[in-house]
Amino acid sequence: MSVAATPPKSPAPGPTPSKSSAPNGTPAKRSWTVRTREAGVAALPPEKLLPDGQPTYVASWIYVFGVATLAALVVIVGSGMILALKGPAWWHFTGVGHFFNSIHLWAVELFFFTMVVHLWGKYWMAAWRGGRARVWMTGAVTFLIAVPAALTGYVSQQNFDAQWISTQAKDAMNSIGAGAFFNVTNFGQMYSWHILLFPIAVVGLVSAHVLLVRRHGVVPPMDVARTTKATP
Amino acid sequence: MLGAIFDLSNPAHIVHWHVFEMSVSNLIVICLMFVVFALASLLPLPGAGRRQAAREKAIQR
Numbered sequence: 001m002s003v004a005a006t007p008p009k010s011p012a013p014g015p016t017p018s019k020s021s022a023p024n025g026t027p028a029k030r031s032w033t034v035r036t037r038e039a040g041v042a043a044l045p046p047e048k049l050l051p052d053g054q055p056t057y058v059a060s061w062i063y064v065f066g067v068a069t070l071a072a073l074v075v076i077v078g079s080g081m082i083l084a085l086k087g088p089a090w091w092h093f094t095g096v097g098h099f100f101n102s103i104h105l106w107a108v109e110l111f112f113f114t115m116v117v118h119l120w121g122k123y124w125m126a127a128w129r130g131g132r133a134r135v136w137m138t139g140a141v142t143f144l145i146a147v148p149a150a151l152t153g154y155v156s157q158q159n160f161d162a163q164w165i166s167t168q169a170k171d172a173m174n175s176i177g178a179g180a181f182f183n184v185t186n187f188g189q190m191y192s193w194h195i196l197l198f199p200i201a202v203v204g205l206v207s208a209h210v211l212l213v214r215r216h217g218v219v220p221p222m223d224v225a226r227t228t229k230a231t232p
Numbered sequence: 233m234l235g236a237i238f239d240l241s242n243p244a245h246i247v248h249w250h251v252f253e254m255s256v257s258n259l260i261v262i263c264l265m266f267v268v269f270a271l272a273s274l275l276p277l278p279g280a281g282r283r284q285a286a287r288e289k290a291i292q293r
Contacts, residue, residue, distance in 0.1 A: 059279070059280035059283055061271070061273075061277050062272045062273055065272065109261075113261070116265055117272065120269050121269070121272070
């Protein structure tokens with residue numbers, strides 16, 4: 001049996017056809033950018049991401065504390081960036097440094113104050129209803145991450161207060177077995193966690209939390225949800 | 233430098249009741265959070281009634 005040798009195929013002249021387009025022009029294998037874009041727009045259409053208005057039940061003081069927490073976080077990050085630029089000792093010997101350190105501290109106080117009131121409000125209206133479990137979970141984890149974020153700030157003050165807090169906190173860390181890799185008496189490590197790792201975690205979680213709220217909508221009060229369900 | 237409102241040179245005041253132990257300053261902040269939460273739950277937001285009425289009026293049309 002003889003086999004005819006087939007000549008190697010020469011590349012077709014002209015531009016190489018894209019792998020992502022079939023002969024009829026429809027995308028056969030979409031690139032990751034297209035898939036990401038389509039998934040993003042499907043999950044969060046522009047009218048959901050930046051809506052024109054909110055339901056009337058949002059016009060209540062209890063709904064104000066989420067955005068108040070966000071505003072405090074913006075001030076924390078802004079003042080923290082200025083403090084990071086000038087270094088951890090700056091606030092000890094200049095009035096301007098002391099001013100920005102105080103802004104940073106009081107923004108943190110406001111952040112936790114408003115976050116706790118926001119948490120209580122959402123807990124009592126069972127904000128995980130209607131497929132909002134991930135909204136609730138990202139908020140709860142943000143709270144848990146924000147606590148050591150603040151702790152690392154207190155131990156980065158470079159004063160007797162920081163020494164006292166770190167020597168007290170080391171026992172707590174050692175008791176849970178975290179002291180070996182989270183040494184609260186190591187200033188460099190705590191400062192790195194405070195100005196880089198924890199802020200990334202908090203801002204990332206808060207961003208996810210806000211996007212999930214935009215996706216699922218603000219949770220309605222119990223009576224509104226019941227009325228809506230009862231209405232055919 | 234401006235002094236603190238309270239004298240910070242003395243030890244903090246502590247509330248101690250059975251196993252519960254907390255500084256007075258922390259206790260004040262927690263009580264304040266309860267007060268703010270209660271007020272936020274009970275007080276109407278300014279303009280909320282007007283917005284609600286406008287919305288109902290628009291629906292009736």
